[in-house]
Amino acid sequence: MDEYKKMVDDIIGEVRKAVIGKDDVLKRVMVTIIAKGHILIEDYPGLAKTLMARSFSNALGCNFKRIQFTPDLLPMDILGSFIFNRERMDFKFLEGPIFTNILLADEINRAPPKTQSALLEAMQEYQVTLEGETRKLEMPFIVIATQNPIEFEGTYPLPEAQLDRFLVRISVGYPSREAEVAMLESRKKLNMDYLQVNNVITKDKLLEIQDNAEKIHVDSSIEEYIVELVTRTRKNEQVEVGSSPRGTLALFKLSRAMALANGRDFVIPDDVKSVAKMALSHRIILKPEPWIRGVKPEDIIEKILSSTPVPKI
Structure with missing residues (x-):
């Protein structure tokens, strides 16, 4: 890794x-x-x-x-x-x-x-x-x-x-x-607007990295944690429509990728937390009242992250 x-x-x-x-x-x-x-x-x-x-x-x-x-x-x-x-x-x-x-x-x-x-x-x-x-x-x-x-x-x-x-x-x-x-x-x-970015890896090497991300171990307690986070988006009183199961899969895949990027072959809760907002914010529809007050989906996710028990790995 x-x-x-x-x-x-x-x-x-x-x-x-x-x-x-x-x-x-x-x-x-x-x-x-x-x-x-x-x-x-x-x-x-x-x-x-x-x-x-x-x-x-x-x-x-x-x-x-x-x-x-x-x-x-x-x-x-x-x-x-x-x-x-x-x-x-x-x-x-x-x-x-x-x-x-x-x-x-x-x-x-x-x-x-x-x-x-x-x-x-x-x-x-x-x-x-x-x-x-x-x-x-x-x-x-x-x-x-x-x-x-x-x-x-x-x-x-x-x-x-x-x-x-x-x-x-x-x-x-x-x-x-x-x-x-x-x-x-x-x-x-x-004397130019931006630097030329050079090639670091090949397409084949990127495919190899992507394939290895799918082999990252995810403990059952982490899987339960992911499902609980998504479920709470559906039960939140300020949310009209919570995240779909595709959001659950998104959290799962992104957590694995984050673990690989951090040099680990297993997922920890911090991996899940670090990708939760970008994975779920566009899958949540707020009720009119909180939307008018300026509440954002990211605020809802932040509260869910802070109130959901974190598994010990």
Whole structure:
């Protein structure tokens, strides 16, 4: 496990060259990638969301493509289409940008539901179906989607079914004063907006890391703890709809990935706690009263974590 921990640390260290002062966010993204999960980043413009996605793809040796979602974007613009070849008198399939390893779906809520749903099969089944023909996607396949939390004009909010497909929801947040000064110093020295991120591992090595994360031991008491946390989201008096069983699986997978990233071959309660908010916050719907008061799903999860008995390992 020490070998994999060193790889994870090296990857985060390489991405840190471009994305300064966000080590906690970088680790959460890396852990989600290890868990084979898709990521929803909800934050304001200009906070290095695109840069972070591109930097991770470089460090991981993965192919990267970006789609700018707009109201006139069609499913075929994502999946691809058949083009008629006059010389051969047949149709040739032209792959869309979804045929990649890391796909950045920028401002995903700007496209209509029909286009958003084009991602659903790919995110869940790792395949796409066109004209009755199923095509497998190359592994690894990770979708990193972004949306602006304050701009709602001309947007189509993601339905719960699609939100549930994302393993985590993450907020990047503004950098600290020190990090912002360091960013300017870096720009001054190198005369470029960001550093080039180099390749650290290969795609095959990433697949190996992902496969080994699924072999991490999870004690039965930890499994009970995970189920109890999710169950309490459904029973909370401020919650209209609690987390689905997919949230339970998300906690399970992320806890294993976090254990591997920390150099252990077994999960401890702290692993579960560290991933609970990003795994469950987008799976909880609050009642109108607490929502109006400004209560956030993360606040509910924090209270659940503090009030739930922790198993001893």
